[in-house]
Amino acid sequence: MKPTVHDIASKAGVSLATVDRVINLRPGVHAVTRAKVETAILELGYVRDMAAANLAKGRSYALVFILPNNDNSFMAGLRAEVRAAASRSYVDRTSIRIIEVPPFDAAALAQALDVARLEKPSGVAFVAIDAEDVVEAVDRLTDSGIAAVTLVSDLTGSRRDHFAGVDNVAAGRTAASLMGRFLPEKGGDVAVLAGSMLVKDHRERLAGFKAVMEEEFPDLRLLPVLEGRDDPDTVQRLVAECLETNPQLLGLYSLGAGNRGLIKALKSSRQLSSPCVIAHELTENTTNALAEGVLDAVLNQNAGHEVRSAIRVLKARADGLAVIEAQERIRIDIFLRDNLP
Amino acid sequence: MKPTVHDIASKAGVSLATVDRVINLRPGVHAVTRAKVETAILELGYVRDMAAANLAKGRSYALVFILPNNDNSFMAGLRAEVRAAASRSYVDRTSIRIIEVPPFDAAALAQALDVARLEKPSGVAFVAIDAEDVVEAVDRLTDSGIAAVTLVSDLTGSRRDHFAGVDNVAAGRTAASLMGRFLPEKGGDVAVLAGSMLVKDHRERLAGFKAVMEEEFPDLRLLPVLEGRDDPDTVQRLVAECLETNPQLLGLYSLGAGNRGLIKALKSSRQLSSPCVIAHELTENTTNALAEGVLDAVLNQNAGHEVRSAIRVLKARADGLAVIEAQERIRIDIFLRDNLP
DNA sequence: CTGTTAGCGCCTTCAT
DNA sequence: ATGAAGGCGCTAACAG
Numbered sequence: 001m002k003p004t005v006h007d008i009a010s011k012a013g014v015s016l017a018t019v020d021r022v023i024n025l026r027p028g029v030h031a032v033t034r035a036k037v038e039t040a041i042l043e044l045g046y047v048r049d050m051a052a053a054n055l056a057k058g059r060s061y062a063l064v065f066i067l068p069n070n071d072n073s074f075m076a077g078l079r080a081e082v083r084a085a086a087s088r089s090y091v092d093r094t095s096i097r098i099i100e101v102p103p104f105d106a107a108a109l110a111q112a113l114d115v116a117r118l119e120k121p122s123g124v125a126f127v128a129i130d131a132e133d134v135v136e137a138v139d140r141l142t143d144s145g146i147a148a149v150t151l152v153s154d155l156t157g158s159r160r161d162h163f164a165g166v167d168n169v170a171a172g173r174t175a176a177s178l179m180g181r182f183l184p185e186k187g188g189d190v191a192v193l194a195g196s197m198l199v200k201d202h203r204e205r206l207a208g209f210k211a212v213m214e215e216e217f218p219d220l221r222l223l224p225v226l227e228g229r230d231d232p233d234t235v236q237r238l239v240a241e242c243l244e245t246n247p248q249l250l251g252l253y254s255l256g257a258g259n260r261g262l263i264k265a266l267k268s269s270r271q272l273s274s275p276c277v278i279a280h281e282l283t284e285n286t287t288n289a290l291a292e293g294v295l296d297a298v299l300n301q302n303a304g305h306e307v308r309s310a311i312r313v314l315k316a317r318a319d320g321l322a323v324i325e326a327q328e329r330i331r332i333d334i335f336l337r338d339n340l341p
Numbered sequence: 342m343k344p345t346v347h348d349i350a351s352k353a354g355v356s357l358a359t360v361d362r363v364i365n366l367r368p369g370v371h372a373v374t375r376a377k378v379e380t381a382i383l384e385l386g387y388v389r390d391m392a393a394a395n396l397a398k399g400r401s402y403a404l405v406f407i408l409p410n411n412d413n414s415f416m417a418g419l420r421a422e423v424r425a426a427a428s429r430s431y432v433d434r435t436s437i438r439i440i441e442v443p444p445f446d447a448a449a450l451a452q453a454l455d456v457a458r459l460e461k462p463s464g465v466a467f468v469a470i471d472a473e474d475v476v477e478a479v480d481r482l483t484d485s486g487i488a489a490v491t492l493v494s495d496l497t498g499s500r501r502d503h504f505a506g507v508d509n510v511a512a513g514r515t516a517a518s519l520m521g522r523f524l525p526e527k528g529g530d531v532a533v534l535a536g537s538m539l540v541k542d543h544r545e546r547l548a549g550f551k552a553v554m555e556e557e558f559p560d561l562r563l564l565p566v567l568e569g570r571d572d573p574d575t576v577q578r579l580v581a582e583c584l585e586t587n588p589q590l591l592g593l594y595s596l597g598a599g600n601r602g603l604i605k606a607l608k609s610s611r612q613l614s615s616p617c618v619i620a621h622e623l624t625e626n627t628t629n630a631l632a633e634g635v636l637d638a639v640l641n642q643n644a645g646h647e648v649r650s651a652i653r654v655l656k657a658r659a660d661g662l663a664v665i666e667a668q669e670r671i672r673i674d675i676f677l678r679d680n681l682p
Numbered sequence: 683c684t685g686t687t688a689g690c691g692c693c694t695t696c697a698t
Numbered sequence: 699a700t701g702a703a704g705g706c707g708c709t710a711a712c713a714g
Contacts, residue, residue, distance in 0.1 A: 002431060005707065005709095014684075014685085015684065015685045015686075016685085016686090016708080017684070017685060017686080017709085017710090018683090018684060018685075019708095020708070020709060020710085021683095021684090023708090024709085028684085029684085030683060030684085033683080048707085048708080049396075049706095051392040051393075051395065051434075051707085051708095052690090052706075052707035052708045052709090053707075053708050053709070054690090054708090055392060055393050055396060055692095055707080055708075055709095056707075056709040056710080057690080057709060057710085058690060088665075090343060090388055093392075170679060170680045170681075171680070173679035174679045174680040176679070177677050177679045178677070181522065181523050182522050182523075184525065208679075212679060302672075304665075304668065305668075308665075308668065324429075324645075326645045327645065327646075327649065331672075331682075332680050333672055333674070334674075334675040334680075337518065338511060338514035338515045338517070338549075338553060339511045339514065339673050339675075341670065345690090345691055345692085346692060347691080355700075356700065356701045356702075357693090357701085357702090358693085358694085358700070358701055358702080359699085359701075361692070361693060362700090364692090365693085369699060369700085370699070370700085371699060371700090389691085389692080392691085392692095393692050393693090393706090394691075394692055394693070395692090395706095396691080396693095396707065396708095397691075397692040397693040397706050398692080398693060398706080399693095399706060399707095
């Protein structure tokens with residue numbers, strides 16, 4: 001039988017309250033008494049039943065998600081996943097609030113982080129933008145004892161507790177590797193389309209892509225990077241122009257979002273041979289494009305997994321508990337036409 | 342405030358015990374009373390707190406995992422994941438027992454299923470072998486009200502509740518697609534190495550691989566399938582022979598396990614140009630082989646995810662609850678040298 | 683500093 | 699067929 005507080009109380013010769021004080025690191029226990037209790041805990045191999053503890057506390061984890069209100073399917077999907085998690089909150093003992101902020105706006109994000117902090121939640125998850133005032137706002141959060149998790153895009157130099165997202169350098173490298181091997185000919189031009197160099201995930205994907213291209217496929221030339229700000233219309237215009245001016249384009253790597261525009265541009269282009277195109281994030285649009293052969297591969301991060309992972313980590317941090325590391329590693333999904341879900 | 346049994350009791354004008362009887366579908370409640378309670382439940386939007394219920398019941402989910410004692414890294418990893426889950430059982434309210442059976446032995450599996458049934462656990466997870474007596478044993482399980490989940494390899498025709506594994510037809514198709522695109526030349530021989538045609542996952546991978554090869558890469562000829570029984574030594578011998586007799590082999594798809602032998606054979610072969618090799622399951626061996634360029638791609642199923650998923654599903658089935666479908670879909674991971682974990 | 687008591691939401695005797 | 703009372707493991711007042 002699993003030992004309970006009663007067992008350790010009687011073994012240590014103290015009352016339940018004292019045991020509770022020791023377990024919860026509360027003050028007001030004589031060092032000697034505390035030692036007795038701790039010994040009993042160790043000897044009996046006691047592990048506290050969090051379900052019972054949460055029941056007694058009537059605890060509910062208040063969580064804030066700060067998400068950009070981008071008009072692209074990936075972010076829409078991410079927001080939907082957070083809402084889905086919020087709708088399960090009655091069983092999770094969580095209460096999730098969403099704050100939407102304009103995309104690529106560091107000041108707005110920093111401000112939202114401060115707003116979140118004042119609500120004194122158990123934890124905050126947010127899509128980071130690389131900027132000093134964001135870093136400072138995050139550190140204010142952790143200083144207040146609030147768990148902080150970055151989602152999708154990480155924030156170096158901050159004291160966030162965890163990053164729920166993929167290894168974006170590896171994603172870029174993978175894209176390059178696939179493209180290099182998919183292209184039959186050597187020598188030719190490859191275009192790269194990013195969202196914004198303001199966010200770390202895009203910079204990292206680009207770095208990974210460039211690195212492998214230079215190391216392993218030196219005959220492929222990279223054209224100057226286009227920035228579409230993850231906006232479908234902007235992306236469509238940029239890609240259409242690019243295809244126009246480079247009729248013999250071999251490959252195109254779209255490392256950001258706004259692929260609706262990308263696909264439209266590709267479909268309406270009248271190239272002799274269509275380029276090998278690799279994009280990110282599996283949505284209805286990219287799924288169809290893959291099936292039709294407009295895209296050759298899609299790298300994906302599972303937004304549902306990221307959100308559920310962020311919640312698990314925030315709850316665990318709030319309780320000072322460990323997580324199953326392997327479960328929280330977000331993998332890079334590679335989709336071809338053949339393994340669509 | 343979330344409604345509790347007290348709220349619905351007072352609203353329905355009955356006692357807690359009666360409410361409990363209705364909630365748990367226990368007999369001994371007048372139809373009229375039951376209706377009153379059910380109305381109250383609906384009107385208040387009551388959802389029962391499973392954590393509190395489990396606490397009161399002192400419930401622990403007894404789970405049995407039946408696993409083949411194969412000598413290959415994938416199965417060893419799977420067994421390790423189950424043991425890891427078992428070691429977390431004190432927090433999961435599960436008690437997991439592992440039964441090991443000889444590989445590819447339908448009779449032994451059927452017998453183990455019957456043994457498991459007699460222990461009256463909440464659920465059973467097992468790696469299926471396609472055979473009639475296994476199907477019957479599984480149906481005896483579900484007839485006894487025990488949840489049954491297939492792991493890694495599925496069992497058609499049985500009444501198992503769920504399959505915790507990947508879409509193996511898609512995996513085979515994906516392998517073919519990658520290989521066809523990776524191979525620079527047209528025309529040539531491709532070898533396929535399976536474990537056993539007795540298990541459904543291997544048959545499905547082969548079918549998917551063949552289908553795409555025929556549809557999209559008709560110039561690549563498939564050599565007769567080799568069966569290595571997932572045994573490293575057998576595999577090594579078969580592959581060495583194959584490389585010997587087909588010096589100009591273009592590609593090799595290893596759709597089973599025992600890749601230790603595959604890699605040894607590849608390394609010691611003195612081919613002019615090494616073939617494009619795609620294998621399954623990321624282990625220490627295949628990871629190293631990918632990094633060294635001996636393998637070109639590895640398709641993986643995350644054993645940890647499969648085990649955790651099986652446990653979640655078994656627990657949910659035992660309680661008659663729903664699961665988050667998306668969370669239980671096991672994805673096919675594609676690993677290249679560039680996205681190794 | 684330490685102990686007693688009541689209760690979180692639910693389930694299970696045992697009466698009635 | 700229904701209800702009252704006690705308890706699951708833990709925490710939170712409130713006393714001492």
